[in-house]
Structures are given as structure tokens and as C-alpha cells.
Amino acid sequence: MFKKIAALTLSALAVLTISALGAGVSGRLVIKGSDTMLPLANQWAEDFQKKNPRATISVTGGGSGVGITALINGTCDIATSSRPIEPKEVAAARSRNFVPKEFPVAIDGIAVVVHPSNPIKSLTVDQVRDIYTGKITNWSQLGVKAGRIVAVGRDTSSGTYKFFQEDVLKGAKYRADMISLPSTNAIATTVSQDKGAIGYIGIAYAKSFAKKVKVLPISFGKGKPAIYPSDNAIRSRQYPISRSLFCYTRGNPTGLAKAFLDFVMSPEGQAGVRKVGYVPIK
Known part of the structure; x- marks a missing residue:
């Protein structure tokens, strides 16, 4: 009897452990911008979603300027850029009550x-x-x-x-x-x-x-x-x-955006930089 209860308990713990490990973060993240960084952003999104299957990530290009404009207008969560953000773009962001946060992510x-x-x-x-x-x-x-x-x-x-x-x-x-x-x-x-x-x-x-x-x-x-x-x-x-390659967010990132950028800067995320063909930032 005790052996049966113990076995059931272990099975339940195993299910809970698997669920906890597989849960990860959830939600929808929109990334837009640099055409140069498009294969890199796609690689990060693919690797991140394997670890966080409940997260949905949309990645599109169009150009760094397009991505930064989308960030300012609130239509993306992360802008990828192959150049530093310009003073006029920072001013436009301030007019929308936020200061872009810069993350150098690759070389x-x-x-x-x-x-x-x-x-x-x-x-x-x-x-x-x-x-x-x-x-x-x-x-x-x-x-x-x-x-x-x-x-x-x-x-x-x-x-x-x-x-x-x-x-x-x-x-x-x-x-x-x-x-x-x-x-x-x-x-x-x-x-x-x-x-x-x-x-x-x-x-x-x-x-x-x-x-x-x-x-x-x-x-x-x-x-x-x-x-x-x-x-x-x-x-x-x-x-x-x-040159450096960048990601920008609307102020300090939180939630899914923060989790994604933490992954980008992790050893696994930087390994993705090398896999795509760019140079890791660290």
C-alpha cells in the first residue's frame, strides 16, 4: 500500500516538475526593424520559443528606421537596428512619454x-x-x-x-x-x-x-x-x-520582452549570433 502511494506521489511530482519546466513565459512579442538583423532575430525567436512554447514571437524586417518608428508608435515591442538610434528619434519617443533603452547585442x-x-x-x-x-x-x-x-x-x-x-x-x-x-x-x-x-x-x-x-x-x-x-x-x-547591432525597447523592458533580451544576452543567445554568422558581443 505504502509503495503504491509512494509511486503515485513520485508520478505526481514528476508531472509537476515537467509542467514547471515546460511552462516558461507566455504572451506575444513583436520584433521589427533591421534587415541585417532579420536572420539573427529569427534565430533568437526560434531558440527562445523552444524553451518557452507558450510564447508567440513575430519577427519582421523593413529597415532599422522602420523598426524604430514602429517602437515609437507602439506597434512593436522590440526594435532591431544596425545603427544607433538618432537624436530626433529619441525626441520623438520622449514626446510619447518614454525613453528608448539601448541593448548592444552583436557585432x-x-x-x-x-x-x-x-x-x-x-x-x-x-x-x-x-x-x-x-x-x-x-x-x-x-x-x-x-x-x-x-x-x-x-x-x-x-x-x-x-x-x-x-x-x-x-x-x-x-x-x-x-x-x-x-x-x-x-x-x-x-x-x-x-x-x-x-x-x-x-x-x-x-x-x-x-x-x-x-x-x-x-x-x-x-x-x-x-x-x-x-x-x-x-x-x-x-x-x-x-559596428555594433542593437535592440531597443520602450524604456526598461518587462515581462516577455525582458525575458527575451535576457535570453539574447545569455551564452545560448550569443551562440545563436555565431551560428547565424555575426560576432557575439560577449
Whole structure:
């Protein structure tokens, strides 16, 4: 009799333990923003939901600016951004009675890519700037035979567009004939199909297109070593075009948003950063 009661008790405890472990957090979380961070946010959402099956997470891109606007308007819980939030966006948030909370969550290197057939071996930051501002229009000006340069970049809603303009172009305007595309994937695809093209994409996309585009080492200037965007070079910021990737919330996060960001910064969440192809923040 006692053995039967003990067995039933143990069974009940086992059920309670399994229920407690499987419960996790619940609710619906909306994440929106950076196209660069889209595969990363999807990876985090997938891994988080495995641990918290009662949580529903919606992840969409559209661009960093789109995500931050959605956060300000209250239509998303977390905005992903490949650039720091701008003062005017903080002011807009304050007008809605909150201050955005910033979370650096990963590190990225913006890879400069060309068609695999292009014989160019490397570029300086100045040369990249001159290409994208229109001072250099033909590959022959750089000593190689690849014809007319077709500059490809993102659209104005993109955080990468703005970061590249500020960090590489030093605030100068993009060349008028640049092909502006709505996604990083579209840039990589275009460069892979056009022998004269050059583009800029997040390192995770460069890795996924490894056999279709050629990643160029970049140097800080003439006479300085050209650095390939390896994980170590990006982490140490030796690679010239490195940056942090961010998540933003409406003030200090609570509930499901806090649980998600705690997961993002955990060893498991940072392992997801490496899995996707970016560089862990810690």
C-alpha cells in the first residue's frame, strides 16, 4: 500500500516538475526593424520559443528606421537596428512619454563585395568612398579590367545605408546612379549576377553568399594593411567597417520582452549570433 502511494506521489511530482519546466513565459512579442538583423532575430525567436512554447514571437524586417518608428508608435515591442538610434528619434519617443533603452547585442562587419570574376584584390576606405560618391566610375581607375562600376546599396530606410554613409562616406551624398535595393539579400544577389557591380552587406550575408560573391579586404588607407573581415578582425575592430547591432525597447523592458533580451544576452543567445554568422558581443 505504502509503495503504491509512494509511486503515485513520485508520478505526481514528476508531472509537476515537467509542467514547471515546460511552462516558461507566455504572451506575444513583436520584433521589427533591421534587415541585417532579420536572420539573427529569427534565430533568437526560434531558440527562445523552444524553451518557452507558450510564447508567440513575430519577427519582421523593413529597415532599422522602420523598426524604430514602429517602437515609437507602439506597434512593436522590440526594435532591431544596425545603427544607433538618432537624436530626433529619441525626441520623438520622449514626446510619447518614454525613453528608448539601448541593448548592444552583436557585432557586425560590413563586407564590401564584388563579382567573383573581378580581379581587384583589395580597396582602401578612401577608394570605397570615392566609388560610392561617384569620383571613381570605372574599374580601370583602380588598375583592373572589369568595365563600368555598378554601385549597389540599400534604400534610405536601412540602418546600413545610414551607417555606411556616415562611417565610410563621411556624410557625403551617395552617387546619383547608385542602385538602391530594399534588402541586403537583394544586394548580394545583384552583385553575384553583375560583373561590374560592387555592394556592401552584413558579414552573415557575405558568408551565406560565399561562393557567389567575392569579399574584399579593406585597409584604413594607402600603405596600410588590407584587413579581411574575419570574426577576430571584426571583434577587435581591426577591420575598418565594423559596428555594433542593437535592440531597443520602450524604456526598461518587462515581462516577455525582458525575458527575451535576457535570453539574447545569455551564452545560448550569443551562440545563436555565431551560428547565424555575426560576432557575439560577449
